[in-house]
Amino acid sequence: MAEIAIRSARKYPCEKCPLRPREIFRPFTTPELEFISRFKKGELTVDRGATVLAEGTRNPHLYTVLQGWSFRYKMLPDGRRQIVNYAMPGDLLGLQGTVTGEMEHSVEALSPMILCVFEREELLTLYREHPELAYDITWLSSREECMLDENMLSIGRRNATERLAYLIAFIVRRSQGTGLNTAKLPIEIPITQQHVADTLGLSLVHTNKTVRKLAERQLLQWRDRGCVVLDLEGLERLADWSTDMHLKPRPFI
Known part of the structure; x- marks a missing residue:
């Protein structure tokens, strides 16, 4: 049975994030890293096949994929499914719900996953105090549109x-x-x-x-x-x- 478990204890503190050393990701400044460390509330472990986000629901969290694969999809009333994209480490999940109020697509895990959990209500603080991080979120949304x-x-x-x-x-x-x-x-x-x-x-x-x-x-x-x-x-x-x-x-x- 696919399961989801949130833990407040951090196996991967932001200072030792396994994604940071990879050349594909831009480095954080010290103030940005300190803010992200406070912004992060815990980690989510997800079994393969578990629903991370469900269309039509409200979720107080945003997630960054730390490990594993997932896919975004929408469903027709008769059960037909359209997969619209695939999410991998470094991708942000759940941002759409910040704008629309509820999710307009679902996300399912393709493999066991670890997600970093962020409180959606603190997103305004990010935009107000860290414009470069706000630009990064805009960049991620634009990149999703290009894909x-x-x-x-x-x-x-x-x-x-x-x-x-x-x-x-x-x-x-x-x-x-x-x-x-x-x-x-x-x-x-x-x-x-x-x-x-x-x-x-x-x-x-x-x-x-x-x-x-x-x-x-x-x-x-x-x-x-x-x-x-x-x-x-x-x-x-x-x-x-x-x-x-x-x-x-x-x-x-």
């Missing part, structure tokens, strides 16, 4: 084979630099073919056929644990896509 633009382009204009190649390359490039994956192949991604179908708007049967086409080209394999990437550059060439967005220095809270 959604790319994903919409893929769904709207690429064929099924190109869509799948793009999606896998996109996820791998995002994960590099966060500690989830290195540049060394093969790379494992903990997603099922159902996740792919729900992301790309394909039937499960069509997804399976498309996976087999890429497997025949020796670009990837599908195992019980998920997708194994064999040729990342080959996937990018097939999708006619490349970007350095995910390798540039970026903020996190």
Whole structure:
């Protein structure tokens, strides 16, 4: 049974955050680090398959992904699901609820996760006293919009084979630099073919056929644990896509 447990004790104090040494993340100034340390109220441990945030609910917290993977999705009344993006270490969850009052999407854990917990009501203090951190949150929101633009382009204009190649390359490039994956192949991604179908708007049967086409080209394999990437550059060439967005220095809270 998937579970969520909040602990006020910190296994990872902000001063010793495992994300800070990674080159992909911009460094904090001393005052910023002191504020973030006060802003953080604890840590949340999440089992694979647990719902971190639920559409239509109000949640007093914001979360930064410290470890693990998750995905954002929306549901139709008949149960059909659309996955809109994937969250990885350094990503901020729950910000939308600050503006709308309640969540307009859900978040589910793809793997066991650890989240840093922040009180939403203290966000105004951040904006008032630390404008550079406020800019960082704006940057993260803008980056999310850019990723959604790319994903919409893929769904709207690429064929099924190109869509799948793009999606896998996109996820791998995002994960590099966060500690989830290195540049060394093969790379494992903990997603099922159902996740792919729900992301790309394909039937499960069509997804399976498309996976087999890429497997025949020796670009990837599908195992019980998920997708194994064999040729990342080959996937990018097939999708006619490349970007350095995910390798540039970026903020996190």
